[in-house]
Every structure is written in C-alpha cells, then in structure tokens.
Amino acid sequence: MKKKSSKAVRYNKWGYIFLIPFILVYVVFQLIPLFNTIYNSFFENYLSGLTQIGPNFVGLENYKTLFTQGDIWIYAKNTMILWIMCFVPQIILSLLLGAWFSDVRLKLKGSRFFKTVIYLPNLIMASAFSMLFFxxxxxxxxxNSILMQIGIISEPYKFLANTGSARGLIALMNCLMWFGNTTILLMAGMMGIDTSLFEAAEVDGATSTQVFYKITLPLLRPILVYVVITSLIGGLQLFDVPQILTNGTGDPMRSTMTLIMFLNKHLYSKNYGMAGAVSVILFIITAILSLIVFKVTGNDKRKA
Known part of the structure; x- marks a missing residue:
C-alpha cells in the first residue's frame, strides 16, 4: 500500500508541474494588474498640462467624485441598454437555429456549410465591421440612397445622429458578430441531449413546441447560464464598436457612451486614479450581475 501511495504522489506532481505555466501567466497578467488597479484607485495621479500631479493618497475621493458627478450611472445605463438590445434577439435567433440544425427529424442537407457561414461574422474584426456599417x-x-430611390424617405436619414438608430446599429452589429458563436454553443448542448427522450416524446404525440419547452430548454439550462453570464460580461465590456462608430464621442448626447469608453477617456488623459476607480466599480457591477444571473437561472431544485 505504501508503494502504491508513494507512486501516486510521484505521478501527481506532474499535474502540478503542468499547472505552473498557467499559474504564472495568471499571476503576472491577471492577479498583479488587478491588485495594482485597486491600489491606484485610492491615489490622485494625473497630468495637468505637462505637470504630473501625484501619486497622492486620497482614499475614497475618486469613488465619491464618480458617484457625485452622476456620469457613471448614465454610462452604466447606456451599457445595459445596448447589451439587452443585442442579447435578446441574439439568444432567440441562436435558440431557433440551434433547435433547427440539431433536429434529426428534419434531415437538413448542407448543415455543415450553414454552420460555418453563421459563424463567419465572429471572425471579422470589430473595427472592420464598424467601418463597414459606418x-x-x-x-x-x-x-440612404436605396431608401430614397424606393420613396420611403425624401432626404437622407441621419442614423448616427439619432439615439434610437445609433443604439440599434451598435446592437445589430454585436448581434451579427456573436450570434454564430452562441448558436454553436447551444447546438453543442442540444446535441448532447439523449435522443431517446425525443423519441419517447414523439411516440407520446408531443409537438415540436412542447418538446422544445419541456425537454430541450430544461436540459439546456447549464449551457444557457454559461451563455448569459459570458454575454453579460462581454456586454459590460462593450467598447470597440461604439468607439469606432462614434469616433469615441458616444454621440448623440452621450447615449452610446459605455463604461469602458468612459474608462478609456481617463486612461487617455493619464488620470490613473479615476481610471482605477472606474475599473473597480465595473468589476463589482460585473460580479454582482453575474451572481444574480447564476442564482436566478442556475438553481434547478426539483422534488422527486
């Protein structure tokens, strides 16, 4: 017994050795910057012209300034609105496509080709996508030329000068870029469901809608929770599309200014104390919302 246990320990050490590169990368590029950001958020550190002010310890003054100015609430609201406008049609479209492609009864031809096509927008850089839409x-x-020729409008419509259309374009771009990735994830979950359940439901006379709501969705819950949380984190970090589409202004009337764009302005002006405070607040908001989503959608307590 002693020989077996010592041999097991000798083998187990290789698992720890293989973990060392990941741990080093995580500590250097994730953990240290995280603590450094939290540390900087308690200091006054910015450029005034060519003069460096700080770093001077100011405690929670950076946080007080953010909340008293009120701008962070506006940008948080903008970020959440853009995420909801993108995620709702994205998850509906992905569920429909996933159910369609994974349904063995349909026997769709060329499904591999269509799976590849719907994933292709995810490979396009956000900057290129934004310039195309711009x-x-x-x-x-x-x-505008097509709409005027058809007769729908008499003069060019300023898409980027109106709040609804500007937000709609940003949401549309993000939906087109990410619905393919979401579809692949949901499809993988659907294909992992035991086909005997669908066959039993078909024998019992269940319709496709009943099968989807009574079998597919409940068994797909772990994948759905993962998709919602990762999409929420990505939505809160929305930056590239509105940054390029509005040239960093967040127009019209700051209605497309997101939290990361607000953070980027402080980094650009080298106000590291305020940037650190915004980062910490964004981290806390992300953690709280992710926990809420997990608690609401992740628990599946059923009585036998």
Whole structure:
C-alpha cells in the first residue's frame, strides 16, 4: 500500500508541474494588474498640462467624485441598454437555429456549410465591421440612397445622429458578430441531449413546441447560464464598436457612451486614479450581475 501511495504522489506532481505555466501567466497578467488597479484607485495621479500631479493618497475621493458627478450611472445605463438590445434577439435567433440544425427529424442537407457561414461574422474584426456599417449608414451611403430611390424617405436619414438608430446599429452589429458563436454553443448542448427522450416524446404525440419547452430548454439550462453570464460580461465590456462608430464621442448626447469608453477617456488623459476607480466599480457591477444571473437561472431544485 505504501508503494502504491508513494507512486501516486510521484505521478501527481506532474499535474502540478503542468499547472505552473498557467499559474504564472495568471499571476503576472491577471492577479498583479488587478491588485495594482485597486491600489491606484485610492491615489490622485494625473497630468495637468505637462505637470504630473501625484501619486497622492486620497482614499475614497475618486469613488465619491464618480458617484457625485452622476456620469457613471448614465454610462452604466447606456451599457445595459445596448447589451439587452443585442442579447435578446441574439439568444432567440441562436435558440431557433440551434433547435433547427440539431433536429434529426428534419434531415437538413448542407448543415455543415450553414454552420460555418453563421459563424463567419465572429471572425471579422470589430473595427472592420464598424467601418463597414459606418459607410453603409452614412448620410450619403448606399442605405440612404436605396431608401430614397424606393420613396420611403425624401432626404437622407441621419442614423448616427439619432439615439434610437445609433443604439440599434451598435446592437445589430454585436448581434451579427456573436450570434454564430452562441448558436454553436447551444447546438453543442442540444446535441448532447439523449435522443431517446425525443423519441419517447414523439411516440407520446408531443409537438415540436412542447418538446422544445419541456425537454430541450430544461436540459439546456447549464449551457444557457454559461451563455448569459459570458454575454453579460462581454456586454459590460462593450467598447470597440461604439468607439469606432462614434469616433469615441458616444454621440448623440452621450447615449452610446459605455463604461469602458468612459474608462478609456481617463486612461487617455493619464488620470490613473479615476481610471482605477472606474475599473473597480465595473468589476463589482460585473460580479454582482453575474451572481444574480447564476442564482436566478442556475438553481434547478426539483422534488422527486
């Protein structure tokens, strides 16, 4: 017995050795920057012209300034609105496509080709996607030209000068970029469900809608929770599309300014204390919302 246990320990050490690269990368690029950000958030550290002010310890003054100014609440609201506008159609479309492609009864031809096609937008850089939409929906772009030729509008519609259309374009771009990835994840979960359950439901005379709501969705819950939480984290970190589409201004009327764009402005002006405070608040908001989503959707306590 002693020989077996010592041999097991000798083998187990390789598991720890293989974990060392990951631990080193995590500590250097994740843990240390996290603590450094929290540390900087308690200091006054910025440039005034060419003069460096600080770092001077100010305690919670940076946080007080953020909350008393009220801007952070506006940008948090903008971020959540953009995420909801993107996620709701994305999850509906992904569920429909996933159920369609994973249904063995349909026997769809060329499903591999279509799976590849719907994933392709995810491979396009957000900057290229934003420039494409900026060109398409500009005042003199092809979309306005087509609408005027059809007779729907008499003069060019300023898509980026109206709050609803600007937010709609950002949400549409993010939905197109990420629905393929979400579809693949949900499809993988659906294909992992035991087919005998579907066959039994079909024998009992259940319709496709009943099968989807009574079998597919309940068994897909772990994947759905993962998709919702990762999408929420990505939505709170939304930056590249609105940054490029509005040239960093968040127009019209700061309605497309997100939390990360607000953070980027402090980093650009080298106000590291305020940037650190915004980062910490964003981290706390993300953790709280993720925990709420997990608690609401993750618990599945059923009595036998």
């Amino acid at each position: 060109t398409l929906f500009s005042d003199g772009g092809p979309i």
